[in-house]
Amino acid sequence: MGHSFGGVTAVLALVKDPGFRCAVALDAWMFPLENTLYPEVPKPVLFINTEKFQTPESIAKMKRLSSRNSQTKIITILGSVHQSQTDFTFLTGKLINRILGARGTLDPYKGLDITSQAALAFLQRHLSTAR
Structure with missing residues (x-):
């Protein structure tokens, strides 16, 4: 599991290390992933995006995978921004968050709850020991 650059790193880990069975990519910045690696990503990925960060190019790369x-x-979690998947919005006040654009229209607690529930369900499905 990784956020932003860490999200694409989690995807790359699936190619480089056969021990990983799946990955969760939080608002992954897909630009660094080389086009030649797409056929090599052998395992499932859950992309949890925010509404305000992704570019059409990044979305196209996710769809290709x-x-x-x-x-x-x-x-995609509507009403969220890139920092919604981190603790940053809880460390600063509402005014600072507004100035920096670090808080979307969705309540940050709700956004993290949606992210956590989606990631947990995905991981439980793909990391089940019953396989």
């Missing part, structure tokens, strides 16, 4: 693995999923 999902077309290769039916277990790869892409969701």
Whole structure:
């Protein structure tokens, strides 16, 4: 599991280390992932995106991965921004968050709850010991 650059790093870990069975990418910055690696991502990825961060190019890369693995999923949390998936919005006040654009229209607690529930469900499905 990783956020932003860490999100694409989690995807790359699936290629580099066979011990990983899946990845969760939080608002992944997909630019660094080389085009030659797409066919090599062998396992499912859950992309949890925020409404205000992703570019059409990043979304296209995510869709390319999902077309290769039916277990790869892409969701977008409406009303969220890039920092919504971190603790940053809880460390600063509302005014600072507004000035920096670090808080979306969605309540930050609700956004983190949605993120946590989606990630947990995905991980439980793909890391089940019953396999």
